[in-house]
Amino acid sequence: MANENGEGEDIPVAANVLGTIGTILWCIQLVPQIWYNWRRKKTEGLPASMMLLWATCAVPLGIYLVLQNVNIPLQIQPQIFGALSYVTWGQILYYDHGYSRLKAIVVVLAASAISGGLEALFILTLRIPYRKGTTWPALFFGIIAAIMLTLGLIPPYFEIRKRHGRVIGINWFFLAIDTFGALFSLFSLAAQKSFDILGGVNYILVALLEFGIYGCHTVWRIRNRKLLREAKKSGRSVDELLEERELERQRQRELESSNGERFTGIDYDEEKSRPSTEAHSVDGGFVQEPAGWHRT
Incomplete structure (x- = not known):
């Protein structure tokens, strides 16, 4: 004005x-x-x-x-x-x-x-x-x-x-x-x-x-001075490097998500198939037995 x-x-x-x-x-x-x-x-x-x-x-x-x-x-x-x-x-x-x-x-x-x-x-x-x-x-x-x-x-x-x-x-x-x-x-x-x-x-x-x-x-x-130096040194644009970094982050997130789901699934299946154990003492020591077993 x-x-x-x-x-x-x-x-x-x-x-x-x-x-x-x-x-x-x-x-x-x-x-x-x-x-x-x-x-x-x-x-x-x-x-x-x-x-x-x-x-x-x-x-x-x-x-x-x-x-x-x-x-x-x-x-x-x-x-x-x-x-x-x-x-x-x-x-x-x-x-x-x-x-x-x-x-x-x-x-x-x-x-x-x-x-x-x-x-x-x-x-x-x-x-x-x-x-x-x-x-x-x-x-x-x-x-x-x-x-x-x-x-x-x-x-x-x-x-x-x-x-x-x-x-x-x-x-x-x-x-x-x-x-x-x-x-x-x-x-x-x-x-x-x-x-x-x-x-x-x-x-x-x-x-x-x-x-x-x-x-x-x-x-x-x-x-982002390191990114700017890298762009200048490589002859690539800042936009290209930023896009590459973003794609890498997306792949990393997808990989972590995939690994987490697979690990959770294995844990759950093994836990269902494996009988739980409980510890009891025998002559001063401890022995683990499946929870479904009963001592006579």
Whole structure:
């Protein structure tokens, strides 16, 4: 989310420069991810729900910024961000959800048209009341946008959990650009005379959640450094080695299960056929006799 600089506010030069950098970064952050998806022809590990939340959050964000009548670059930023998010979402549908290319394109275009129509409708409806002093609807849309943007970073953690901390499918250039966009925007707010709490909290949450993603993968690499060295030495991919290990673990579990069942079956059969014994003393010693025998 770009920093919200209202008209007539005396904005320091540093705040303007930092805010402009943050806005530019948040306009282009998804370009490396789109290229990464296209080159690999798969999006495994990149949640569709993340991109859909980001794409749809551009609607309330655009309403909020346009109603506030901020400068034109800031008004354009949500539109570019939403469009790139929809493109990424379409790639996920096409590469990993079984959609045909035509179906994915139609779905993305339809969703984009609906989003654009809703944004225009709310802007035209709320612009006059906003100018008359009714500003709470704009604040409401700003809060919704901040919540949706932050929630979009939750689904990757479910993917990370499935892979025991490993991050796949997310391009690191994309994530780094997004993190720097949040940090520059936060620094811009800090450089202003008044601090926008809504924007500041949103930038902090985004940065923290993304640092969490970096941290999870870093820990995974430390814990699996031997595997990484083995992959580098053998010239094989980490995925191949992980798949080989998983197959080996499955075979081991099946073998242990099979041995356990066979051992239990033998024990049971022998126990049924073998007469039980009991000990008794004879002249100070002990002699075991089958329980079914009786001394006379």
